[in-house]
Amino acid sequence: MDQSPSLAETQHQSVTFPGGLTLDCGRALATVTVAHRTYGTLNADKSNAILICQPLTCDQYVAEPNPETGKPGWWELMVGPGKPVDTDRYFVIGTNVLGGCMGTTGPRSPHEDGSGQPWGTAFPQVTIQDMVRAQKLLIDHLGITRLFAVVGGSMGGMQVLAWAALYPAHVFAAVPVATASYHSAQNIAFHEIGRQAIAADPYFYAGRYWSEGVRPERGLAVARMTAHITYVSEEALTRKFGRKLQNAEGLSALGDQFAVESYLQYQGSSFVQRFDANAYLTITRAMDLFDLAADHAGVLSAAFRGTKTRFLLVSFSSDWLFPTAQSRAIARALNHVAANVSFVEVQSDKGHDAFLLDEPDFHQTLRGFLAGCAEHAGLI
Amino acid sequence: MDQSPSLAETQHQSVTFPGGLTLDCGRALATVTVAHRTYGTLNADKSNAILICQPLTCDQYVAEPNPETGKPGWWELMVGPGKPVDTDRYFVIGTNVLGGCMGTTGPRSPHEDGSGQPWGTAFPQVTIQDMVRAQKLLIDHLGITRLFAVVGGSMGGMQVLAWAALYPAHVFAAVPVATASYHSAQNIAFHEIGRQAIAADPYFYAGRYWSEGVRPERGLAVARMTAHITYVSEEALTRKFGRKLQNAEGLSALGDQFAVESYLQYQGSSFVQRFDANAYLTITRAMDLFDLAADHAGVLSAAFRGTKTRFLLVSFSSDWLFPTAQSRAIARALNHVAANVSFVEVQSDKGHDAFLLDEPDFHQTLRGFLAGCAEHAGLI
Numbered sequence: 115m116d117q118s119p120s121l122a123e124t125q126h127q128s129v130t131f132p133g134g135l136t137l138d139c140g141r142a143l144a145t146v147t148v149a150h151r152t153y154g155t156l157n158a159d160k161s162n163a164i165l166i167c168q169p170l171t172c173d174q175y176v177a178e179p180n181p182e183t184g185k186p187g188w189w190e191l192m193v194g195p196g197k198p199v200d201t202d203r204y205f206v207i208g209t210n211v212l213g214g215c216m217g218t219t220g221p222r223s224p225h226e227d228g229s230g231q232p233w234g235t236a237f238p239q240v241t242i243q244d245m246v247r248a249q250k251l252l253i254d255h256l257g258i259t260r261l262f263a264v265v266g267g268s269m270g271g272m273q274v275l276a277w278a279a280l281y282p283a284h285v286f287a288a289v290p291v292a293t294a295s296y297h298s299a300q301n302i303a304f305h306e307i308g309r310q311a312i313a314a315d316p317y318f319y320a321g322r323y324w325s326e327g328v329r330p331e332r333g334l335a336v337a338r339m340t341a342h343i344t345y346v347s348e349e350a351l352t353r354k355f356g357r358k359l360q361n362a363e364g365l366s367a368l369g370d371q372f373a374v375e376s377y378l379q380y381q382g383s384s385f386v387q388r389f390d391a392n393a394y395l396t397i398t399r400a401m402d403l404f405d406l407a408a409d410h411a412g413v414l415s416a417a418f419r420g421t422k423t424r425f426l427l428v429s430f431s432s433d434w435l436f437p438t439a440q441s442r443a444i445a446r447a448l449n450h451v452a453a454n455v456s457f458v459e460v461q462s463d464k465g466h467d468a469f470l471l472d473e474p475d476f477h478q479t480l481r482g483f484l485a486g487c488a489e490h491a492g493l494i
Numbered sequence: 495m496d497q498s499p500s501l502a503e504t505q506h507q508s509v510t511f512p513g514g515l516t517l518d519c520g521r522a523l524a525t526v527t528v529a530h531r532t533y534g535t536l537n538a539d540k541s542n543a544i545l546i547c548q549p550l551t552c553d554q555y556v557a558e559p560n561p562e563t564g565k566p567g568w569w570e571l572m573v574g575p576g577k578p579v580d581t582d583r584y585f586v587i588g589t590n591v592l593g594g595c596m597g598t599t600g601p602r603s604p605h606e607d608g609s610g611q612p613w614g615t616a617f618p619q620v621t622i623q624d625m626v627r628a629q630k631l632l633i634d635h636l637g638i639t640r641l642f643a644v645v646g647g648s649m650g651g652m653q654v655l656a657w658a659a660l661y662p663a664h665v666f667a668a669v670p671v672a673t674a675s676y677h678s679a680q681n682i683a684f685h686e687i688g689r690q691a692i693a694a695d696p697y698f699y700a701g702r703y704w705s706e707g708v709r710p711e712r713g714l715a716v717a718r719m720t721a722h723i724t725y726v727s728e729e730a731l732t733r734k735f736g737r738k739l740q741n742a743e744g745l746s747a748l749g750d751q752f753a754v755e756s757y758l759q760y761q762g763s764s765f766v767q768r769f770d771a772n773a774y775l776t777i778t779r780a781m782d783l784f785d786l787a788a789d790h791a792g793v794l795s796a797a798f799r800g801t802k803t804r805f806l807l808v809s810f811s812s813d814w815l816f817p818t819a820q821s822r823a824i825a826r827a828l829n830h831v832a833a834n835v836s837f838v839e840v841q842s843d844k845g846h847d848a849f850l851l852d853e854p855d856f857h858q859t860l861r862g863f864l865a866g867c868a869e870h871a872g873l874i
Contacts, residue, residue, distance in 0.1 A: 314712035332694035
């Protein structure tokens with residue numbers, strides 16, 4: 115069915131729910147498949163489960179090599195035996211989001227019309243909340259009544275907030291990291307650049323690139339480049355690359371390369387090997403639509419009224435995509451409803467990407483928070 | 495010669511210099527044409543001339559309607575009778591930069607090989623300093639020995655700095671606004687997105703789009719969108735557009751439009767009507783190559799040693815593309831050589847674009863600085 119030339123045909127572990135899912139847009143998916151991976155052991159009373167929510171371009175391969183790229187799991191620094199999210203102690207679940215392209219139902223999945231063709235751009239627009247509802251099907255399927263914790267950064271943090279708002283009784287602890295309760299005008303604008311670049315690629319074919327045996331690789335690469343710049347701080351970019359000329363061939367040609375440019379080109383091109391363009395359009399749009407306060411008559415605190423969930427909010431000082439002020443606004447809303455909330459701004463010069471990198475203060479903070487919550491939850 | 499379908503065939507006022515120009519890259523242009531416009535009257539001793547240097551996508555039409563777009567001159571708020579740069583008092587010169595597309599020699603000009611074809615990507619890579627050398631030819635031609643002032647923002651500010659460094663005896667006062675002495679890694683990265691988007695457009699034809707009777711409009715639009723986002727502050731973007739849905743049609747389709755997206759699409763598409771893609775590549779690369787300290791063994795102050803020029807540096811508090819710290823670094827370098835320098839950070843929430851907008855504090859500052867300099871220069 116999928117005729118894309120080089121998207122791997124990896125079989126992903128998944129569960130299919132024949133009851134389907136009604137989406138925020140009003141449409142319903144007749145069936146929903148959720149791809150997932152787990153690490154560690156679920157205890158007898160199923161009280162030690164931690165759900166890790168996926169950032170935009172990550173997936174369910176949190177703590178093991180990614181079968182499509184062969185690279186380490188995207189959060190191996192954080193999740194594993196003895197790590198802050200300790201798989202010797204907790205049962206950790208990673209999923210691929212609804213609308214994604216790694217096994218969960220999305221634009222690459224077969225259309226329900228029986229044509230044998232993928233959904234493509236006909237796939238309904240999903241929301242962050244829809245992603246969470248799909249995860250909830252999986253959690254129910256696993257027999258887990260209450261998640262010990264839901265943890266995620268960036269778009270993963272949006273999912274954490276949606277979990278806490280939609281299913282407060284099912285979340286003991288929530289850790290939204292480097293995130294916001296809504297996507298800002300600037301964030302939307304950066305996404306729009308990426309979407310325009312994809313749509314402008316002649317190989318996009320109005321989203322039916324798979325039927326032509328091609329992919330909009332250049333557009334997708336430009337989209338990835340744009341996003342990548344927003345993920346790093348000016349300091350980090352300068353430290354890594356500065357203004358070093360990649361080829362010291364003088365000024366004679368337009369082809370001269372600053373080191374940062376060839377790095378961005380590499381980042382862009384490795385990304386297109388693993389990510390479906392329609393999935394990128396769908397997921398970025400879901401982020402743009404996220405506005406938790408708007409769902410509660412403009413009052414963010416109303417999303418959390420009566421919550422018993424314990425919150426840890428983390429921001430990074432040099433993150434200009436999801437700046438500390440946005441985490442602080444969430445903390446204020448939680449304080450307004452007398453929620454149990456800790457808020458830490460980690461000093462870092464690594465920008466938004468810091469949550470994925472080796473940031474000892476962040477790792478210590480999360481380890482300690484989970485240990486404290488485990489005590490309160492009666493986890494031995 | 496130019497077969498582009500809709501680039502206007504406007505005749506621009508210009509002077510051609512048959513002696514040509516040797517460029518920083520080592521190549522020479524056999525002849526150079528500099529397009530320019532002037533406002534006000536040059537006084538008897540030719541001591542009241544102010545050169546306005548062009549930002550990236552502006553041109554020589556500083557204070558009169560642009561003949562190609564019909565829109566007001568790009569700095570009419572600042573330049574004109576009774577304005578801060580008062581054309582009742584000063585003789586104001588606007589030019590199109592070398593490498594541009596509004597009449598000055600650039601990639602759209604006929605190639606020297608006599609083929610009758612444009613240079614296209616074969617046009618030599620120019621630098622900010624080359625742009626200034628071309629302007630110097632025009633200033634000499636006009637019989638002006640010393641410019642009363644050189645004023646410019648953003649890339650225009652880079653030209654001001656290059657003027658002060660290359661021709662200190664010919665510049666009485668210099669006003670670099672919202673600029674830097676080098677282009678940062680982040681700035682280069684944003685430019686690279688635009689260049690990649692242009693190169694990815696199927697209508698780019700490796701830079702020979704004119705021979706196919708087409709233009710890489712979509713790529714150029716993505717480039718413009720990217721630049722535009724960097725020109726405005728998060729606050730300005732939010733104030734103008736917030737998260738308002740352009741069409742309140744719910745979530746049913748990918749086609750939903752946040753207001754900011756349709757604005758950016760409009761900005762992008764109006765830009766492609768007036769700007770040549772190869773010129774955009776050439777000029778953005780010239781900005782990326784700018785590093786005044788590197789030309790002086792890494793010591794910025796060495797660029798200004800012994801200068802008698804009076805400087806006014808202006809930055810804007812919400813400008814994240816050329817932040818205040820970069821103007822401050824220039825001020826420090828000037829102080830280091832005991833130059834006559836004033837430095838003002840204007841409080842504004844309009845971002846980098848503030849220098850083009852109605853910012854009374856900025857306008858008052860420039861008006862006052864010029865009046866003071868006029869007194870010192872003996873201008874009545």
